Amino acid sequence: MAQNHDIPPALLGGFEPLSRRSLLRLTAVSGLALTTGCARMFGRRDAPEALTYVNMTEDEVRVVTRFTRAVLPTARHGLPDCIDEIPTIKNIDIMVGKMAPTQRELLALGLWVYEYRPMASFKFSRFSKLNDEKAHAYVVAMQEGAFFERGLTTTLKALVTLNYWRDSRTWQALDYWGPVTERWGVRRLGNAPLPMA
Amino acid sequence: MSRIDTVNAVPAQGLNVVQASDVSAAELTLRADAVVIGSGAGGAVAAYELARKGLDVLILEAGPYVPSTEFSEDFNDSLERLYQDHGGQTNKEGDLLLLQGRCVGGSTVVNGCVSFRTPDFILEEWGEKFGLTNISPEAMRPWFERVEEHLSIKENGEHEIAMHSRLVRDGARKLGWSVKPFKRNIRECALTGHCLSGCKTDRKQSMLVTYLPWAMAHGARLHSDTRVTRILENGGRAVGVKAEVVGHDGIKVADMHVDADIVVLAAGAVQSPLLLQSSGLANRSGQVGKNFACHPSMYVAAKYPHEVYPWRGALLGVYVDEFLTPEKGGFILEAGGLGAVEMCLLNEPGSGKPFLQFMEEARYKSGIVTLIHDHNVGEIRWDNGRKVVDYKVADSDFPSMLAALKASAEIHFAAGAEKVFVPSVEKLEINSVDEIDTVLAKLENKPQRLRLVSYHPQGTLRMGADPANSVVAPHGETHDVKGLYVTDASLLPTSIIVNPQVTVYALASYISSEILKRT
Numbered sequence: 001m002a003q004n005h006d007i008p009p010a011l012l013g014g015f016e017p018l019s020r021r022s023l024l025r026l027t028a029v030s031g032l033a034l035t036t037g038c039a040r041m042f043g044r045r046d047a048p049e050a051l052t053y054v055n056m057t058e059d060e061v062r063v064v065t066r067f068t069r070a071v072l073p074t075a076r077h078g079l080p081d082c083i084d085e086i087p088t089i090k091n092i093d094i095m096v097g098k099m100a101p102t103q104r105e106l107l108a109l110g111l112w113v114y115e116y117r118p119m120a121s122f123k124f125s126r127f128s129k130l131n132d133e134k135a136h137a138y139v140v141a142m143q144e145g146a147f148f149e150r151g152l153t154t155t156l157k158a159l160v161t162l163n164y165w166r167d168s169r170t171w172q173a174l175d176y177w178g179p180v181t182e183r184w185g186v187r188r189l190g191n192a193p194l195p196m197a
Numbered sequence: 198m199s200r201i202d203t204v205n206a207v208p209a210q211g212l213n214v215v216q217a218s219d220v221s222a223a224e225l226t227l228r229a230d231a232v233v234i235g236s237g238a239g240g241a242v243a244a245y246e247l248a249r250k251g252l253d254v255l256i257l258e259a260g261p262y263v264p265s266t267e268f269s270e271d272f273n274d275s276l277e278r279l280y281q282d283h284g285g286q287t288n289k290e291g292d293l294l295l296l297q298g299r300c301v302g303g304s305t306v307v308n309g310c311v312s313f314r315t316p317d318f319i320l321e322e323w324g325e326k327f328g329l330t331n332i333s334p335e336a337m338r339p340w341f342e343r344v345e346e347h348l349s350i351k352e353n354g355e356h357e358i359a360m361h362s363r364l365v366r367d368g369a370r371k372l373g374w375s376v377k378p379f380k381r382n383i384r385e386c387a388l389t390g391h392c393l394s395g396c397k398t399d400r401k402q403s404m405l406v407t408y409l410p411w412a413m414a415h416g417a418r419l420h421s422d423t424r425v426t427r428i429l430e431n432g433g434r435a436v437g438v439k440a441e442v443v444g445h446d447g448i449k450v451a452d453m454h455v456d457a458d459i460v461v462l463a464a465g466a467v468q469s470p471l472l473l474q475s476s477g478l479a480n481r482s483g484q485v486g487k488n489f490a491c492h493p494s495m496y497v498a499a500k501y502p503h504e505v506y507p508w509r510g511a512l513l514g515v516y517v518d519e520f521l522t523p524e525k526g527g528f529i530l531e532a533g534g535l536g537a538v539e540m541c542l543l544n545e546p547g548s549g550k551p552f553l554q555f556m557e558e559a560r561y562k563s564g565i566v567t568l569i570h571d572h573n574v575g576e577i578r579w580d581n582g583r584k585v586v587d588y589k590v591a592d593s594d595f596p597s598m599l600a601a602l603k604a605s606a607e608i609h610f611a612a613g614a615e616k617v618f619v620p621s622v623e624k625l626e627i628n629s630v631d632e633i634d635t636v637l638a639k640l641e642n643k644p645q646r647l648r649l650v651s652y653h654p655q656g657t658l659r660m661g662a663d664p665a666n667s668v669v670a671p672h673g674e675t676h677d678v679k680g681l682y683v684t685d686a687s688l689l690p691t692s693i694i695v696n697p698q699v700t701v702y703a704l705a706s707y708i709s710s711e712i713l714k715r716t
Contacts (some may be wrong), residue, residue, distance in 0.1 A: 073550065079553065148645075166271075166273050175504075176559065181391075184387075186387045188399055190209045192410075195346070197343075
């Protein structure tokens with residue numbers, strides 16, 4: 001643990017010092033909620049290689065990127081790549097920029113937990129340094145873990161998957177039709193007439 | 198009371214709403230006969246019923262005015278623009294998402310159009326246990342008929358029963374269970390499947406295109422972006438409200454003071470009790486905010502061997518009412534469609550390859566929404582300035598949740614499903630009828646086990662004859678404060694199992710008639 005002087009040592013063996021309430025709140029405010037914060041990013045077309053991340057730290061970007069790769073091995077399924085083609089991480093970064101300070105703090109805590117939690121069982125490796133296979137195994141283990149681990153993993157999965165599948169370029173593979181009214185030219189009915197009574 | 202006899206034409210489209218961007222003064226002082234807090238089901242109906250009898254009505258809505266031309270049919274965007282807390286309102290455990298509209302028209306803008314009358318046995322129970330004999334099934338019938346006519350409520354035609362709903366109907370019929378087409382408040386449904394993002398062509402008969410423009414034709418005024426912060430009382434009588442006008446950037450634009458002889462509280466079953474608590478009013482019983490129920494729902498998805506396209510066609514087609522009464526289980530099952538993007542939130546198929554496979558097979562999925570008759574065990578309150586939704590599924594309700602899950606799985610398999618996905622936080626799948634009991638036995642009523650969503654908060658200002666254990670009298674006025682009425686789902690003294698919008702419309706109509714009798 002010498003390589004992590006900024007980490008309270010107690011946290012590496014367990015999570016008792018972490019605020020149960022904070023973790024619950026993190027789960028509560030994210031899931032659907034935080035992911036909607038970047039709704040206006042929908043349809044973003046920036047080339048991912050040109051993207052810079054201004055709201056997450058480098059460490060956080062590494063954790064989120066590792067997590068995204070573990071949850072969405074898109075390249076092996078013929079889907080648009082979750083990092084190189086679809087700006088999943090940039091979408092999340094922009095969302096983070098819109099978070100309230102409390103939410104931002106909780107996300108940081110959650111990502112910190114995810115990064116350092118595997119040290120006990122993966123030979124002192126951080127999550128972001130695990131290979132694909134081990135990172136996937138870790139995510140699966142967290143999904144089946146204690147209640148806050150389940151909640152945290154569910155939250156991060158929601159963040160990542162929504163920010164991938166919100167991009168219309170991913171819809172063709174699903175045969176999803178997206179918004180249709182304007183494409184179909186559906187007539188507007190307007191306000192209903194005043195009733196007789 | 199002033200009397201407004203002029204009736205204007207209803208505009209073809211849209212509403213003439215005073216928004217924060219229209220306000221230039223730092224302080225506004227307004228006068229009305231009746232101020233209505235909230236523009237959803239309870240507020241809009243009350244506003245119309247009072248305005249059409251000549252009262253000068255002012256409607257205050259905390260949320261923004263989003264005309265239907267701006268609806269995007271993108272659920273993520275809709276959550277941010279149209280829903281309370283940008284779609285992130287949850288219980289304190291974080292495992293129950295509480296979806297409520299927060300816009301002009303309230304939840305009626307973003308609901309699935311399902312239109313049930315309150316079950317007779319529920320109204321009878323209210324009469325027996327809460328002294329609400331004035332709203333018996335017979336007494337409420339004309340009010341139901343009135344709102345059903347106003348809102349074009351009719352049974353789904355066969356073309357409105359999409360593939361996902363036909364599968365559920367087939368499965369229920371094979372099991373010999375009662376299954377019926379929904380009634381919905383919609384005209385000429387365009388079958389886009391985007392109900393939860395608002396109806397872009399005004400076919401859904403939400404308050405946005407019905408009671409609100411009608412109320413305004415009778416002279417009612419509507420201010421959006423206006424959050425009531427306090428109900429004012431003098432000598433045991435409501436005399437108006439204080440409010441803040443807040444711009445879409447979150448910055449306060451103006452303070453508002455409204456003098457009114459009648460205050461109608463219809464901010465919804467979460468916000469209404471919070472406002473009474475902030476105001477320090479109407480809580481002699483200690484019941485303000487208590488007795489919260491919400492129909493905790495699950496989306497039970499299944500994979501079929503053929504394409505279903507759950508996002509195609511009318512969102513909600515049929516329901517199974519075999520288990521409606523408490524003796525038979527106290528739950529209903531609703532065949533529900535779903536967008537592809539939302540699908541990744543409601544189930545846990547695993548991570549990596551299984552997750553991608555689950556999404557790639559999205560078009561093969563169908564789903565069932567479960568609604569249970571939950572007990573009123575929750576509470577809404579402030580905690581250091583934070584709203585708290587204190588609700589956990591009661592242990593006594595958990596068997597109903599499991600029974601609803603089991604029945605949903607049985608329907609799916611009877612309809613030919615290959616696999617059922619349990620809406621749990623961990624990956625749980627059922628591959629045959631024989632596995633149902635074994636798999637469901639793994640579920641526990643603990644935090645972060647099930648993925649729960651509620652669309653129907655209710656019960657937090659319950660109605661009853663006894664002032665010692667209820668907040669609102671049978672005619673809709675609070676026991677403690679004269680001239681202060683409630684017309685939203687806070688009134689419901691027990692959960693009603695079915696979607697509550699018609700119940701609220703009918704109660705608001707009835708209570709409005711009681712207000713008029715007293716003015």
